[in-house]
Amino acid sequence: MSAENKQVISREGSTDIHAQTAGSKAVKYILITLSVVFLFVMLVMPLITVIYEAFRKGLVPYLEAVSDPDTISALLLTLEATVIAVVINTVFGLFAAWAISKFRFHGKKLLVTLIDLPVTVSPIIAGLIFVLTFGRQSAIYPFLESIDFMVVYAVPGIILATVFVTFPFISREILPVLEAQGTDEEEAAALMGTKGFTIFRRITLPHIKWALLYGIVLCAARAMGEFGAVSVLSGHLRGKTVTLPLQVEILFGDNKFMPAFAVSSILVVLAIVILIVRSIVEYIGKRRGEK
């Protein structure tokens, strides 16, 4: 999944020649058909279902559903959480990747595993740990209460959960590139007395910018769609702590199926836009990488 690896993708021409020699036509078409059918049934059909259900009652009810004030406020909250998560994770990703790739220290493997951990932690547990840390059970709750700062069942909790589930996304993308690049150029620059930030801007950043962009796109995609962790922390206060995925759940529970799918369709469109952006980023990055 790393962009670095794709930058060094083999030239299409040579692989194709190779494909002709190595695989018979029949195998090729069987495998392609298998792939297309698999992706169609598993990925495309669910999308079609969403769009079909969303427009089943026509355009006007659809527009009414997506312009509902609660839906709008959910959209805004989702965007807010996504932007903050991307900013925090970008800062983190850059510093962490720099620290891990440019220096040697003990416990590096543990550090990397800890950073990756949020990906495999169940969203429910992700929500639970923040409830335990900042909720009424927690030792710091009286302090938070005294400064009137609500974390759990309020917007900060939702942001925390979103940052948590997307935590490693950007560092994971940058790290392999930085590691492959090695430290020679930076060392040379440092020996010539260049300042740290200048080294980063002039030498490191050009190498990682496509990986960084790719990580940001993935991070944004995942941040927008987080459901489990946010669900535990939200309290479902309508119009206040409800994100788009939660709004889908609420509408579903309200027996408003058409609106639920209509709101889902916003998320589907956002997902597709992000994927297109991702493909463009990857494509340009690949071409730049080859030159």
Added chain:
Amino acid sequence: MKGTFFKTAAASLALITTIFAAASCANASASNAAETSGTASEAGKNYSIINVSYDPTRELYAAYNEAFKKHWESEHDSTVEITQSHGGSGKQALEVANGNPADVVTLALEYDVKAVEDAGLIEPGWVSEFPLDSSPYTSTIVFLVRKGNPKNILDWGDLARDDVGIITPNPKTSGGARWNHLAAWAWAQREYNNDETKVLDYIKTLYSHVLVLDSGARGATNSFVENKQGDVLLAWENEAFLSLKEYPDEYEIVTPSISILAQPSVAIVDKVVDKNGTREVATEYLNYLYSEEAQRIAGENFYRPSNETVLAEFSDTFDLNINLVTINDFGGWDEAFAKHFADGGLFDQIYEQD
């Protein structure tokens, strides 16, 4: 090395401070709102209260909040905004106990409100704070079956038949499912003259016929109505009527020979209203539930009004002759919960002997 250490520490500290500062900013709007409601005893202020409720009251409170807003704003020189939250009753209670800033809770059963009380947020004695044990409307448990009742399900006994597939939510998480469980228990006790082994056998058979055990009442309704699972849905009466209203040609309601008087409870969350200065409006919010207007709204949303006059207006809708036991027949919620639903209780045993 020392230099590096100090730089590391300084960077960490600076960052932590920034994050907290940023987080406070993000929260500024929320606390601003709290401040306005805090000084809201003056005229022309905006009150904002949060009502944390359970699953099937979504439509009821959507209608009631409109009515209450009008009522409040016609009598006071201030406005009121009500924010709703719905979910499984047990889960909602837990969230309030954990810091969800509800001004009022309107939950499926007394036991769930008690959980909030146990967290120290509601003062003891809340049950008598409002009339009729703080339950302004009641409901009961009925069967929802497919049109024409193809499986001929007439009473609790039919649920033990092997050809019947049942949909009920999980009593561990759903308030409504606890009422279902107790209603079935009450019937079996009467049927088998309190012979516990026979009663337990019946309940075991019943659960072995459950096809989908959703976590909330709404989820169960969706499984039965939208995804067409099972032959009978054990449901809140109001929930069953709602499905009937939406699909009059597809379902019908069967009233069993015995059921339970389900008393949803309402309470003010003392800690929160005192902090927000919303006690007055929150009290009025719950009090007004007993007004004729609100009682009529409850009736229109298929809850049984507690006001006898209004109830009589809905005598066409509700089967008023239904034989209802109450939670007191089970020795109150504490006892019923410990026996049936606690970890290792009867419900767990039923599934463990599976």
Added chain:
Amino acid sequence: MKNNKRIIPGFGISMGVTLALLSIMVVIPLASLVVFTAKMDFSDIIKVITRPRVVASFEVTLLTAFIASVINAVMGVILAWVLVRYNFPGKRILDGMIELPFALPTAVAGISLTSLYADSGWIGGIFAQMGIKIAYTRIGITIALIFIGIPFVVRTVQPVLEKLDPLYEEAAGILGASRTRTFRKVILPELRPAIFTGFGLAFGRCLGEYGSVVFIAGNQPYETEITPLIIMSELQEYDYSSATAIALVMLAAAFLILFLVNLIQIRNSKILKGGH
């Protein structure tokens, strides 16, 4: 930790920021879980996690996650192969679609998969005629997990396949090895670490998945109740200790899987670097 390795500036600040954010976001919250569980007696923890229903949920979760990840491993290799080795119209679209499960909210996935695979749905209806129920069974859970896990194996195998030197295969081919034999003996060993990495990541993700599964699972104890759902219902019963105890088991599993994956990945990156 020798000073001569610190020619490049910025160790202090980058390490500081990394550790600070890591502590606030990951370590402290996870530690609070451990602290909370530590309040329980060890024997109580054991009692909680060996309750038959909990054990059954581990079984359901492991089984469905395993089957889904195996299917994803097989399909992932095929997809990666198709995307790397063949040219055909629409390839770029196919390639772009792989990350859809990342971008699509799990709740939306759950709802649409359920309506698709329920007996009244487009696909579920076909299977229902054959007497196979998909939604509300373990098959339904597996399908939701397949959906969630699609990108992992594809995206780990793809880059390795791209770097794999075709010379070996050609040599094997010239030497008269059959294509299946070439694949088994030459290509597969090279791909193996990547497949395991992808499999591990997918498996880890599937173990914890909640949003898409709850809608399609049916949530019957012993049959279709997954572990995250048990945690959720323990939470809903105010039983924090049980919830955290079970959560801790899952957390340990997640950590273990990740650690193994990282070990394999080190070998993997050696292969990547060794390529041309």
